[in-house]
Amino acid sequence: MAMNLSTEFTGLNFVNPFMLASAPPTESDTNILRAFDAGWGGVVTKTIALHPVVNVDAAKTKFIRASSETPQITMKKIPNSVLHSSWNWELTSDKTLDWWLPRLERIKKAYPDRIVVASIMAGSGNDKELRNWQELTKACQSAGCDALEINLSCPHMDRKDMGANVGRDQGLVSVVAQAVKEVATVPVWAKLTPGTTDIAVEARAAFNGGADAVTSSNTFTALPMIDPETLEFEVNVDGFVSTGGLGGPAILPLSLAKMTQLTQAFPDKEFSGIGGIAAFEHALNYFMLGCGTVQVCTAAMLDKAVGPNVIKGLNEGLERFLERHADKGWTGIGDVIGLRRDNIVAHSQIRRPSGKEYGGGRIAEGYAAPEGSRMEPSP
Numbered sequence: 001m002a003m004n005l006s007t008e009f010t011g012l013n014f015v016n017p018f019m020l021a022s023a024p025p026t027e028s029d030t031n032i033l034r035a036f037d038a039g040w041g042g043v044v045t046k047t048i049a050l051h052p053v054v055n056v057d058a059a060k061t062k063f064i065r066a067s068s069e070t071p072q073i074t075m076k077k078i079p080n081s082v083l084h085s086s087w088n089w090e091l092t093s094d095k096t097l098d099w100w101l102p103r104l105e106r107i108k109k110a111y112p113d114r115i116v117v118a119s120i121m122a123g124s125g126n127d128k129e130l131r132n133w134q135e136l137t138k139a140c141q142s143a144g145c146d147a148l149e150i151n152l153s154c155p156h157m158d159r160k161d162m163g164a165n166v167g168r169d170q171g172l173v174s175v176v177a178q179a180v181k182e183v184a185t186v187p188v189w190a191k192l193t194p195g196t197t198d199i200a201v202e203a204r205a206a207f208n209g210g211a212d213a214v215t216s217s218n219t220f221t222a223l224p225m226i227d228p229e230t231l232e233f234e235v236n237v238d239g240f241v242s243t244g245g246l247g248g249p250a251i252l253p254l255s256l257a258k259m260t261q262l263t264q265a266f267p268d269k270e271f272s273g274i275g276g277i278a279a280f281e282h283a284l285n286y287f288m289l290g291c292g293t294v295q296v297c298t299a300a301m302l303d304k305a306v307g308p309n310v311i312k313g314l315n316e317g318l319e320r321f322l323e324r325h326a327d328k329g330w331t332g333i334g335d336v337i338g339l340r341r342d343n344i345v346a347h348s349q350i351r352r353p354s355g356k357e358y359g360g361g362r363i364a365e366g367y368a369a370p371e372g373s374r375m376e377p378s379p
């Protein structure tokens with residue numbers, strides 16, 4: 001029996017809850033159309049700013065791999081390796097707003113049943129900058145975009161009033177959300193940086209400013225490794241590097257912890273989850289923590305640039321999952337949203353063993369107990 005994969009998020013109808021995140025997979029109309037051909041329910045465009053940027057004179061993205069045979073973690077292509085993460089220092093779109101607008105219109109006309117979210121970014125230091133947010137908002141919604149995602153999360157912007165520097169400032173988060181909401185006729189999602197102590201603080205500011213949903217995580221601030229042979233950073237320009245953003249498998253558990261801070265603080269609000277998703281089993285974590293949609297970047301980049309196999313796996317995984325749990329009366333992903341949110345509690349609330357069986361805690365996997373120890377391995 002074909003299961004119903006559709007869902008509703010911020011009042012929008014999705015054919016499935018899987019989206020491409022704002023990044024290279026959504027940097028052009030050709031990519032986005034290919035993504036919709038492949039079955040993605042929605043896309044968030046590469047972040048559009050009023051002024052196109054010039055990127056660094058080196059690869060904008062690299063992939064970090066871990067060896068199954070040695071302790072190596074490197075951007076070099078090594079045998080018997082698995083993906084550890086992606087690292088990037090790419091800026092906003094290098095295309096102008098005028099380049100984007102007719103293309104957004106064409107994409108929506110070609111795929112009226114798919115969700116197109118425009119990711120936008122401007123500065124926030126003064127009224128003129130806030131008007132730039134409004135100009136981007138009005139232009140993208142006029143072109144037919146279904147929603148806007150305000151990028152308050154890019155980790156490598158030097159300007160103090162842009163990207164993650166805004167996302168770290170609850171005052172600015174509220175001001176930007178409010179400025180966009182003043183002119184928005186479509187839902188507004190705020191993509192917040194994971195680089196703060198408690199992301200719920202900035203989420204509160206976004207919701208106070210009127211945001212309809214919060215998206216997390218963007219990439220985590222990270223450096224490339226130093227090559228032990230050349231003693232240079234594995235990515236550099238003339239020997240220099242800046243911090244960039246880490247995505248992919250390595251950030252899945254980190255991003256889930258951030259998402260928990262969000263969904264526990266605001267169980268009645270809507271969240272779009274990102275970070276390390278390559279398969280339905282990964283996405284399921286975000287749904288069970290309280291997300292209504294999820295977004296994918298790194299896994300899609302490595303799968304023919306827009307993830308045709310990834311989306312096939314996600315859709316099939318969801319279908320199998322719903323079939324397996326049909327006896328519970330679940331008919332769609334909506335039935336599992338938030339089911340494990342309240343199982344994350346303070347450490348002190350986790351049950352301890354009773355006195356007589358206590359042996360210093362159960363032995364961790366791979367932990368060598370001292371010789372002659374009477375500690376039993378965990379079952």
Ligand SMILES: Cc1cc2nc3c(=O)[nH]c(=O)nc-3n(C[C@H](O)[C@H](O)[C@H](O)COP(=O)(O)O)c2cc1C
Pocket residue numbers: 021022023024046047060061086087088090091092093119151153154191217218219246247248249251274275276277295296297298299
């Ligand atoms: C090369 C690259 C470029 C990105 N550009 C943007 C961007 O323009 N806007 C944005 O909000 N996020 C951007 N991101 C972040 C992704 O949307 C996503 O939040 C992050 O990669 C985590 O997801 P993943 O683990 O599936 O890669 C970019 C990520 C990468 C790797």
